[in-house]
Amino acid sequence: MFSLEEIVEKICEHTGMSQKKVMQLIDEKEDELSGLVSREGAAYIVARELGISLLKESKKQLKVKSLTEGLNSVDIVARVVRIYEPREFQKDDRKGSVMNLILGDETGMVRLSLWNDEIENVAELGMKEGDVVKISRGYVKMDNRGNLDLRIGKGRIEKVEEEVKLPELKGMEKDFGVVRRKPLSEAKDGETIETRACLVQLFRKNPFFEVCPTCGVRMKNRTGKWVCDQHGEVKPDYHVVISGVLDDGYGNIRVVFFRELAEKLFGKNAAELRAFAQERVDPLAIYEASDVLGKDYIIKGRVRKNELTENLEMIANSIEEPDVKREFDMLMKEIS
């Protein structure tokens, strides 16, 4: 239960009425019900008549995992995991800007989008990655790609200076697989990074390897026959592996694309690539037919030290072509 003071404060907060005005309404309600309810009771009724749900207000702070579409009056304390640059948009005669932050706690991560004036207000708080913020009375929307979007609207955001029990930034990034874009010159053994880089070289090696169709393990060639240790002599499936060198202008790194990623890079599946190579009786023919050299890609991958060469290499786990238009279109859809 709330005290009378707390109820009055909530009504002021929600309606912008003065405390005096709210007290007056409560007095009137008390008179109206001529002693049937306590003063607190009258205050509850006034709040309800003004559309303020004190039950909702009294709920405790939410965790990221419990955010769902359509949720209103969201109170949450979370750590700022990432701050993106604000972007300008123009739609018909409307101009504006939007800025995304990623917030996280021990249960997950969510995007917070700030619009127009909200961006300046937050900038004034001097927010940086790793800070803890409290959002009061925010709401949750679903964007057109099915991602939840936390918004402030008529609520508020503030920086929390006192110590709060939340996982540290590094731990959260690791737990939730956040991948940070960084220059290749700063890539370190064991980390997963994103790079926008140019594929400057391909190693022209046989890209096909034989795997067991049942267990997927690489097969061995025994006197001209393909054998799986577990499943014996079977007709192999073929997988593709492509390797090369990426350069982002700061540094370069050897990169390896396995299976689906190699297929995506070359725009053909393994069977098509193999058919192409067989037709030309040359497994290296697929390199001649590809136009990937000299192109820019956005690649995420795990950096590791090659045990033989002692050099760093990247095992790609996603590859995309940079697509400015798509990101722009997504933004436009969201604000329409």
Ligand SMILES: [Zn+2]
């Ligand atoms: Zn097998």
